[in-house]
Amino acid sequence: MKKEIINILTLSKGRMKSEAERVFKKNKLKIIQQSERSLIGAIKGYPSIRVLYMNATEIIEALGKGIGDIGISGKDLWRESEPSIQSKISLAKEYNWGKSDLVVAVDNAWLDCVNPTDLEDISYEFYQKKQRLMRVATKFKNLSHEWFNSKGITQYETITSLGATEGSNKLGTSDIIIDLSSTGETLRQNNLKVIDTILKSSACLFYSKKSLKKKGVKKIIKLLSKD
Secondary structure, three states, X not given: OOOOOEEEEEEOOOHHHHHHHHHHHHOOOOEEEOOOOOXXXXXXXXXXXXXXXXXXHHHHHHHHOOOOOEEEXXXXXXXXXXXXXXXXXXXXXXXXXXXXXXXXEEXXXXXOOOOHHHHHHHHHHHHHHOOOOEEEEEOOHHHHHHHHHHHOOOOEEEEEOOOOHHHHHHHOOOOEEEEEEXXXXXXXXXXXXXXXXXXXXXXXXXXXXXXXXXXXXXXXXXXXXXX
16 A cells, blocks of 8 residues: 655745754654755655755645645734635644744834833824824734734735835835744835734644644654754
């Protein structure tokens, strides 16, 4: 009988790729690649395991669609994913690296805005005085809507950010931003201050819920959970 292949999805580039590879190495799971640029690898001594290199967003999508069994990605991307994807994935381990906060930030010139309650008042002022909705630049529309709903703020519109979100207020394309921040330095450089933190994120180990039926999956999850 042919063995089922276990697909492990890991990060394809950047500092988080190196950190993910460290987790494999530490737990004696040696990744073998034909070349550094190869997007497919194997684990020495585990013939039924295939390693696929993807970007962080693709990993969440692939786990939700059953393409992958186990994957390393960001908690923020999992939480931002559509309910149909998010509900099919479980979080097994939050690692102590790849940390960042998803924050709500406004211009330092907004002296009267220090918390979400103030922002609600300001959003009504925008509509009454400027005859438009308060603009919010973000790459995280789902988490942004969830946050605004939880605060009872309705007078706003989201602007999809495709570049450096922190600079959108200086460019005049947005009034506030919702974005990831690791040290806060980029926010300070753009004259922004944080009024709330939506989510504390880090790199995490995830698995597809339906993949637990595959032989060997639980063992690999247990090994990769040792950071």
